[in-house]
Amino acid sequence: MTRQSTGALSPDSGIIAQMETRxxxxxxxxxxxxxxxxxxxxxxxxxARLDGEIGRQEALSSFVSANYxxxxxxxxxxxVRDFKASLSQDAGEPLAVLRIEALGLEVPVYATASDLHLxxxxxxxxxMGQPDSGGNVGIAGHRDGFFRVLKDVAPGxxxxxxxxxxRHRYKVVSVEVVDPTDLKLLADTVDPTVxxxxxxxxxxxxxxxxxxxxxxxxxxx
Amino acid sequence: MKFYLAASSLxxxxxxxxxxxxxxxxxxxxxxxxxxxxxxxxxxQACLDVIQKGGHEYAVVKADLIRATxxxxxxxxxxxxxxxxxxxxxxxxxxxxxxxxxxxxxxxEVAIGQEITAYLHVSxxxxxxxxxxxxxxxxxxxxxxxxxxxxxxxxxxEMPKTASRLPLLGALxxxxxxxxxxxxxxxxxxxxxx
Numbered sequence: 001m002t003r004q005s006t007g008a009l010s011p012d013s014g015i016i017a018q019m020e021t022r023x024x025x026x027x028x029x030x031x032x033x034x035x036x037x038x039x040x041x042x043x044x045x046x047x048a049r050l051d052g053e054i055g056r057q058e059a060l061s062s063f064v065s066a067n068y069x070x071x072x073x074x075x076x077x078x079x080v081r082d083f084k085a086s087l088s089q090d091a092g093e094p095l096a097v098l099r100i101e102a103l104g105l106e107v108p109v110y111a112t113a114s115d116l117h118l119x120x121x122x123x124x125x126x127x128m129g130q131p132d133s134g135g136n137v138g139i140a141g142h143r144d145g146f147f148r149v150l151k152d153v154a155p156g157x158x159x160x161x162x163x164x165x166x167r168h169r170y171k172v173v174s175v176e177v178v179d180p181t182d183l184k185l186l187a188d189t190v191d192p193t194v195x196x197x198x199x200x201x202x203x204x205x206x207x208x209x210x211x212x213x214x215x216x217x218x219x220x221x
Numbered sequence: 222m223k224f225y226l227a228a229s230s231l232x233x234x235x236x237x238x239x240x241x242x243x244x245x246x247x248x249x250x251x252x253x254x255x256x257x258x259x260x261x262x263x264x265x266q267a268c269l270d271v272i273q274k275g276g277h278e279y280a281v282v283k284a285d286l287i288r289a290t291x292x293x294x295x296x297x298x299x300x301x302x303x304x305x306x307x308x309x310x311x312x313x314x315x316x317x318x319x320x321x322x323x324x325x326x327x328x329x330e331v332a333i334g335q336e337i338t339a340y341l342h343v344s345x346x347x348x349x350x351x352x353x354x355x356x357x358x359x360x361x362x363x364x365x366x367x368x369x370x371x372x373x374x375x376x377x378x379e380m381p382k383t384a385s386r387l388p389l390l391g392a393l394x395x396x397x398x399x400x401x402x403x404x405x406x407x408x409x410x411x412x413x414x415x
Contacts, residue, residue: 024408027404027405027407027408028404028408030400030401030404031401031404031405031408032401033401034397034398034400034401034404035397035398035401037394037397038393038394038395038396038397038398038399038400038401039394039398040394041390041391041393041394041397042391042394042395042398043394044390044394045387045390045391045394048387049387113381113382113383115382118383118385119385123381125377125381126377126381127376127377127378128377131332132289132332132333133288133289133290133332133333134286134287134288134289134295134333135288138377138381140381140383141383142383142384142385142387143383143384143385144385144387144388145385145387147383163332165330165331165332166332166333166334166335168332168333168334169334180379180380181380183376183377183378183379183380184376186376186377186380187375187376188375188376190287190288190295190308191287191308192287192288192333192334197380197381197383198383199383199384204388205388205389205392206384206389207384208384211380211383218287218333218334220285220334221334
């Protein structure tokens with residue numbers, strides 16, 4: 001504006017104009033870079049969420065179809081044995097389905113608590129019990145994923161763990177927040193129990209400082 | 222109305238007697254040894270039948286399976302009042318088949334939570350799982366005077382990693398988009414001012 005009002009261009013005006021042009025170019029570059037990186041980050045999160053949900057649904061349907069027991073009354077013993085062996089050949093298949101009806105949670109449970117498995121569902125904690133063998137069955141899940149609904153869990157609610165052999169029912173008896181170094185709730189038990197583990201607080205950026213532990217005891221029919 | 226109340230009370234009062242009457246008489250008559258009674262004080266209440274195999278008598282009981290491994294099962298014998306005995310370990314051999322819900326089931330297919338039939342030796346403290354076929358061999362596991370401590374495993378060395386980077390990534394994405402918006406605002410403001 002000052003340049004136009006004076007009528008004649010001062011010697012510095014060209015430099016100033018150049019600087020302004022460069023300034024806008026830098027702003028434009030930064031703007032595009034931020035938009036690009038931001039869109040990439042948001043897209044990755046959206047993709048991971050979508051992939052997790054699709055993986056969950058596929059795992060649940062594959063578990064249901066694998067759990068389908070055809071009429072084997074006319075089968076030979078060898079054929080029945082081969083059929084049962086085929087059910088557990090794919091290591092990527094879930095071992096069980098975890099349900100808490102009161103929370104609307106239905107998620108496949110995989111053999112390990114690896115990143116891949118926790119993105120697709122929940123995973124058994126290494127070194128703890130197995131669903132059909134008893135002891136303390138530890139199941140881990142992401143607090144910002146499938147296990148976020150655990151924030152509303154309450155004692156008395158039913159936890160169901162359906163394996164290919166049996167439908168196990170547990171009742172929530174305690175909900176605790178502990179330090180990550182406090183492992184006593186992961187210790188083995190004589191009677192069957194289930195222990196659900198996720199990070200706490202539920203809404204926290206980065207590595208959450210605590211663990212949210214839900215303990216359930218077996219319900220005998 | 223009074224009649225129905227009286228009738229209901231009578232039925233409720235008679236229920237324990239009826240339940241007691243359902244205990245097989247043979248379970249009341251059979252002579253359990255002192256060792257067996259010391260280990261299973263309520264064995265007469267838990268007893269559903271007494272069978273003979275190889276010249277020995279065995280009490281038939283129902284039990285809940287609380288732990289199942291390839292060679293060892295741990296059960297709690299069920300009592301009529303809903304309580305259960307101390308955990309007792311039973312050794313099993315591969316290939317053994319037992320009766321679960323009326324079906325012959327290989328031991329590898331058995332899972333906790335299932336109700337199974339067990340035999341308790343009448344004279345020697347021993348326990349065995351009832352085989353699917355009566356002709357199958359029954360292998361008894363001696364029952365010690367005090368319940369053996371279960372071989373519980375130690376806790377894992379560390380908590381599982383349940384933290385996901387997604388929220389951080391999402392927040393970073395939103396922040397970058399906002400920053401990009403800020404740069405756009407600055408750039409356009411400069412244009413309008415000039």
